[in-house]
Amino acid sequence: MAAEIIDGKAFAADVRGRVAQHVAELKSVHDIVPGLAVVLVGEDPASQVYVRNKHAQTIEAGMESFEHRLPADTPQNELLDLIEQLNTDSRVHGILVQLPLPPHLNSELVINAIAPAKDVDGFHISNVGLLGTGQKSMVPCTPLGCLMLLRDRLGSLSGKDAVVIGRSNIVGKPMAQLLLRDSCTVTIAHSRTKDIEEVCRRADILIAAVGRPEMVTGEFVKPGATVIDVGINRIPAPEKGEGKMRLVGDCHFESCAEVAGAITPVPGGVGPMTIACLLANTLTACCRAHRLPEPEGLTA
Ligand code: NDP
Numbered sequence: 001m002a003a004e005i006i007d008g009k010a011f012a013a014d015v016r017g018r019v020a021q022h023v024a025e026l027k028s029v030h031d032i033v034p035g036l037a038v039v040l041v042g043e044d045p046a047s048q049v050y051v052r053n054k055h056a057q058t059i060e061a062g063m064e065s066f067e068h069r070l071p072a073d074t075p076q077n078e079l080l081d082l083i084e085q086l087n088t089d090s091r092v093h094g095i096l097v098q099l100p101l102p103p104h105l106n107s108e109l110v111i112n113a114i115a116p117a118k119d120v121d122g123f124h125i126s127n128v129g130l131l132g133t134g135q136k137s138m139v140p141c142t143p144l145g146c147l148m149l150l151r152d153r154l155g156s157l158s159g160k161d162a163v164v165i166g167r168s169n170i171v172g173k174p175m176a177q178l179l180l181r182d183s184c185t186v187t188i189a190h191s192r193t194k195d196i197e198e199v200c201r202r203a204d205i206l207i208a209a210v211g212r213p214e215m216v217t218g219e220f221v222k223p224g225a226t227v228i229d230v231g232i233n234r235i236p237a238p239e240k241g242e243g244k245m246r247l248v249g250d251c252h253f254e255s256c257a258e259v260a261g262a263i264t265p266v267p268g269g270v271g272p273m274t275i276a277c278l279l280a281n282t283l284t285a286c287c288r289a290h291r292l293p294e295p296e297g298l299t300a
Helices: 008-030 045-060 076-088 107-111 125-132 141-154 172-181 196-200 253-259 271-289
Strands: 035-041 064-070 094-097 161-165 185-189 205-208 226-229 233-236 245-248
Touching (some): 035 045, 035 076, 045 064, 045 271, 141 172, 141 226, 172 185, 172 205
Parallel strands (some): 035 094
16 A cells, blocks of 8 residues: 555544634633534434534533534424524524434525524535635535645645545535635536546545545546545445444545555544534634634634
8 A cells, every 4th residue: 555544533633632722722811712502403313423523522622512402393493593593692603503404494594594604514605605706704614624634735735636526515616616725726526527537537636525435446546646535435344244334435445545645544534624623613703703813724
């Protein structure tokens, strides 16, 4: 295996440590405690795990965590009332509504009800527009985490050829915008892209956000490229026992690592960066709300 393994777990721990240090300073100098409100509607098991982890890491960083668990049949108006209440609560600097929402709720409407300055997921249409026009915004956590890992490994990204596979609103598109803002030459590939392997082989930076287990093989990778695997897929692992599952990315790790210069593993790559960046965004939102300088190196 030729590639350097990018240790997202260690980098995320470092980000959380830097956030905690800023939070401690905010408390001691200004008597301000950043607060994150997480809203979970329903009982989706994966969402429950995410929300639990978010709560634990928010507390560990010294912030206040406000958890709101609502039944799966919560009417839309009730959810919108709660968001309105959180929008005006001065203890709350960040609001996150855990997705996916139950089908009777309109996710777009709900997300766009969050005050843009508190939208720490960066999904509000105002933040999408601000990012797209290169203005200060809240940046979606997963792409922000990928950007931090890339800047840490490569320094300046200016002039690099970047290919993002996937054009979702939560990963692919904001990732492409961030890379463009860092002066990469960006291509977005998707399910209709022709000769996708050839397109990807041009990339100095290859981001896989496809949702297809191990689709990206070594054939997609330019020798020496930096590969960021965003995918989280659960596949059967009969070798571990009947009914057991294991996590894999969107990249076939072994074959990509033969060719790449560096690669993120799954698990332990991008995944841990997502919550670390949620905490960083909450801190940033708090600093902006109080017109204090933003923490360096923790924003896009
Ligand atoms: P979506 O399903 O919303 O988007 C997938 C994208 O991949 C689409 O744009 C789709 O193209 C494209 N695609 C699908 N099949 C192919 C193919 N055969 N060739 C090329 N492109 C293809 O997924 P998300 O963006 O939400 O998530 C992507 C992955 O990232 C998932 O594995 C998800 O679990 C993971 N994820 C990880 C996070 C983390 O914290 N690490 C956070 C969020 C997501 P088209 O638009 O043409 O259909």
